[in-house]
Amino acid sequence: MTNYRTHSVEELATDDMFRRWVMDPTPEISNFWKQWNKENPDRSGTVGQARELVLAVKDIYADELCEEKLQFEIDEITRLAEKHKQSTQPKVFYWSALWKSAAVVLMVSGLALLYFTSRSPEKPSELAVQTTDQPLSMQVRINNSKKEMTVLLSDNSVATLSSGSRITYPKTFDSRERRVYLTGEAFFDVTKNSKQPFLVYTNETVTKVLGTSFRVKAFDGDNTVLVVVKTGRVSVYPKKEYETALDPAGLTAGVVLNPNQQAVFLRNENRLEKGVVSQPELLSESVVQKDQIFDDKPVTEVFQDLEKVYGIVIVFNSEILANCAINAQFNDENLRQRMNAICQAIGASYDMVDGQIVINSKGCI
Amino acid sequence: MSQRAYISQRIDIHVDLWQRFRAGDSAALGQLAHVHYRALYNYATRFTSDSDFIRDSIQELYLDLWERRSYLSETAFVKSYLLKALRHKLIKESIRLKRFQEPQSAFFDPENTDPSIETNIIEDENVRYQNGRLKQIITLLSKRQQEIIYLRFYQNLDNEDIAQVMGLGRQSVSNLLYRTLKEIKGIWIPVEFFWGMMLLVNL
Numbered sequence: 001m002t003n004y005r006t007h008s009v010e011e012l013a014t015d016d017m018f019r020r021w022v023m024d025p026t027p028e029i030s031n032f033w034k035q036w037n038k039e040n041p042d043r044s045g046t047v048g049q050a051r052e053l054v055l056a057v058k059d060i061y062a063d064e065l066c067e068e069k070l071q072f073e074i075d076e077i078t079r080l081a082e083k084h085k086q087s088t089q090p091k092v093f094y095w096s097a098l099w100k101s102a103a104v105v106l107m108v109s110g111l112a113l114l115y116f117t118s119r120s121p122e123k124p125s126e127l128a129v130q131t132t133d134q135p136l137s138m139q140v141r142i143n144n145s146k147k148e149m150t151v152l153l154s155d156n157s158v159a160t161l162s163s164g165s166r167i168t169y170p171k172t173f174d175s176r177e178r179r180v181y182l183t184g185e186a187f188f189d190v191t192k193n194s195k196q197p198f199l200v201y202t203n204e205t206v207t208k209v210l211g212t213s214f215r216v217k218a219f220d221g222d223n224t225v226l227v228v229v230k231t232g233r234v235s236v237y238p239k240k241e242y243e244t245a246l247d248p249a250g251l252t253a254g255v256v257l258n259p260n261q262q263a264v265f266l267r268n269e270n271r272l273e274k275g276v277v278s279q280p281e282l283l284s285e286s287v288v289q290k291d292q293i294f295d296d297k298p299v300t301e302v303f304q305d306l307e308k309v310y311g312i313v314i315v316f317n318s319e320i321l322a323n324c325a326i327n328a329q330f331n332d333e334n335l336r337q338r339m340n341a342i343c344q345a346i347g348a349s350y351d352m353v354d355g356q357i358v359i360n361s362k363g364c365i
Numbered sequence: 366m367s368q369r370a371y372i373s374q375r376i377d378i379h380v381d382l383w384q385r386f387r388a389g390d391s392a393a394l395g396q397l398a399h400v401h402y403r404a405l406y407n408y409a410t411r412f413t414s415d416s417d418f419i420r421d422s423i424q425e426l427y428l429d430l431w432e433r434r435s436y437l438s439e440t441a442f443v444k445s446y447l448l449k450a451l452r453h454k455l456i457k458e459s460i461r462l463k464r465f466q467e468p469q470s471a472f473f474d475p476e477n478t479d480p481s482i483e484t485n486i487i488e489d490e491n492v493r494y495q496n497g498r499l500k501q502i503i504t505l506l507s508k509r510q511q512e513i514i515y516l517r518f519y520q521n522l523d524n525e526d527i528a529q530v531m532g533l534g535r536q537s538v539s540n541l542l543y544r545t546l547k548e549i550k551g552i553w554i555p556v557e558f559f560w561g562m563m564l565l566v567n568l
Contacts, residue, residue: 010517010546013518014517014518014521014523016521019521049553052499053499053518054518056499056500056503057503057514057515057518057519058519059500060500060503060504061407061410061411061515061519063406063407063410064416065403065406065407070399070402070403070406073402073420073423073424074395074398074399074402075395076424077394077395077398077424077427077428078391078392078394078395078398079391080424080428081391081394081395081427081428081431082391084428084431084432085389085391331432344460
């Protein structure tokens with residue numbers, strides 16, 4: 001048995017048995033200390049101080065976590081862990097060598113097609129016609145591959161275009177608004193800019209945001225348009241209403257979505273329906289998890305890796321960056337989060353220019 | 366409110382629990398997460414008042430461990446390891462999300478070296494005559510001193526663990542703790558007979 005007679009205030013205040021007595025006593029512990037105090041009246045000063053110390057600290061630093069909330073969080077961790085397991089297991093199979101080579105072939109053919117289509121003079125699509133009244137030079141990207149395509153926009157926003165989808169956007173955005181046209185499906189991670197709303201036009205809806213991440217699914221053959229929100233707030237309007245309203249404040253037909261909410265536009269009924277996201281997998285940028293681990297890796301190699309993983313071009317000066325190395329582990333982070341973290345780490349910044357990422361850095365010491 | 370968090374016990378991770386975790390049993394992860402969840406949550410509230418942010422960060426912390434489960438040793442579930450990892454995560458995420466633009470008075474600021482408690486006390490001479498003055502004395506300590514008191518007497522970590530979490534040498538921890546306790550005692554006048562009475566009444 002511990003000899004508590006020789007304990008200082010500090011020692012008592014950190015003794016488990018003593019702390020139990022002060023904060024969460026059982027009858028046995030209570031009896032023990034009652035007896036002990038009776039037998040050692042000369043130590044009551046020390047005991048009192050230790051007691052006050054434990055209680056004061058507990059009081060000052062109390063938090064609001066209740067038992068229900070705690071249990072909820074634990075359940076959530078368990079649930080997500082289970083989900084991760086399910087989603088990581090098939091990944092091994094998914095990335096078999098066969099698939100990899102097939103993906104390469106598809107990507108190459110996709111790129112070839114893209115090159116061809118973006119060069120071809122005739123663009124008879126309805127969307128292209130709509131854009132002609134604008135003085136902005138419009139870019140069209142069509143994803144004919146089976147993989148997702150990463151599209152970099154001039155305001156540093158990123159669109160991840162799904163297979164069989166098309167996006168039209170200006171080379172540089174107009175100063176009043178950032179407008180893109182989508183047919184098919186894309187995940188958007190939009191740079192925050194409250195002065196310049198970002199608008200995604202589909203045939204029937206307009207989705208308006210200031211800075212956030214969300215997915216829009218609007219394939220021509222479907223009779224619905226789906227918008228799901230990952231972060232931030234998003235407004236969705238039927239296109240007819242959006243275009244005819246003179247005063248944006250007077251728009252009533254739209255719905256406002258918060259994270260994990262979705263809007264479904266029913267084409268037949270020309271009506272928007274709001275709800276909770278029904279397919280959580282739509283909330284990530286990519287269907288394929290792009291895990292990357294960099295262990296004290298030169299940042300130039302990191303950029304080359306990112307170029308490969310996202311199929312993009314990163315422009316940097318390798319001499320200036322020669323001394324920069326980073327440690328990082330990316331799992332669910334999207335491209336912008338990865339770029340932000342890396343640039344933060346090496347004290348650099350980046351811009352998206354002409355569909356490429358350009359790194360501005362003064363180098364590392 | 367449950368008192369569980371305030372009582373630190375050496376929790377031995379049972380061998381079978383550990384093996385189940387390694388084998389990919391998510392319920393085992395839940396049990397391991399439960400052991401220090403309260404302590405982690407409370408520690409995070411010292412850095413930010415955004416409870417959603419805290420919950421997300423702790424969730425990520427455990428899911429990271431889950432992802433790396435086949436490479437982990439049991440150390441990864443020791444309290445000081447988790448506190449340190451969480452601290453690191455909170456700071457990293459805060460920078461990324463630019464959260465530091467909204468400074469919180471609750472923050473333990475590791476860079477800050479405030480003047481000694483004496484200076485602060487002089488500004489609030491009443492403190493020594495008021496009830497519950499120990500509480501006030503503690504809140505007047507420098508952020509670093511508050512953190513060490515917090516880790517020692519709230520989280521009940523020993524000096525070695527505190528050194529780990531705060532990223533200090535062991536000697537610095539024991540110096541800082543010694544100095545802090547001495548300062549507190551210098552101001553905190555014990556009322557011994559009063560305490561003797563209180564104890565008997567309380568029981």
